[in-house]
């Protein structure tokens with residue numbers, strides 16, 4: 470494996486247009502391994518097609534962000550819960 | 556030689572008839588990917604086609620190469636707007652792979668090492684339109700470009716040419732693959748600019 474990722478703070482940019490809170494400070498539960506951790510710790514891969522964040526422990530896909538012509542697609546398929554400090 | 560000005564060479568890149576709408580010519584070959592690059596030894600590589608009956612057809616690396624490599628010269632068009640014209644590949648025609656396969660299904664989900672998927676109609680994989688590519692520009696396909704083998708379906712946007720491909724699963728309906736679930740077009744014809752839903 471040749472890692473080519475950056476840390477979860479890279480999500481702040483693409484997700485700041487979608488959420489009023491700083492999503493990198495939110496905690497998510499990984500569907501793959503159950504780990505609960507702040508998204509800033511995720512491994513973020515910037516594909517040409519979009520952003521993919523993976524669990525720092527088990528490498529499962531946590532979320533995907535795709536910017537399209539008229540908006541953004543957010544898929545939280547790998548996060549079973551998101552805790553936002555208010 | 557070399558004195559003729561650019562004006563005499565005819566068309567500007569914007570008017571290049573080989574460029575689909577909204578594309579520009581790329582000099583390099585971007586290699587970003589959605590996960591760690593899988594490191595697959597050809598000795599461990601295998602390729603599987605699974606049909607609706609549950610039957611599985613498998614090929615080892617050597618068995619796949621024994622089907623025969625073809626030279627492929629083609630343009631490729633990425634949905635992120637770069638195109639590369641006149642690329643050279645070698646690969647195994649999917650016509651050879653499907654020659655002995657019985658299926659009534661019209662759709663295919665391509666699967667890759669690393670879990671990536673993409674959907675393609677079967678007819679887009681047949682009649683000399685698609686390959687399992689194992690060489691690029693005269694060299695074995697390197698892992699960053701999807702090696703040891705990637706799907707090559709150059710008449711569709713390049714995300715359909717799944718990197719690190721390891722199998723095809725026949726489908727009754729045109730179910731969306733990984734990027735297609737997340738906003739990208741189900742079919743992806745570059746000449747019709749089918750980028751997003």
Ligand SMILES: [Zn+2]
Nearest residue numbers: 499502524527
């Ligand atoms: Zn995990």
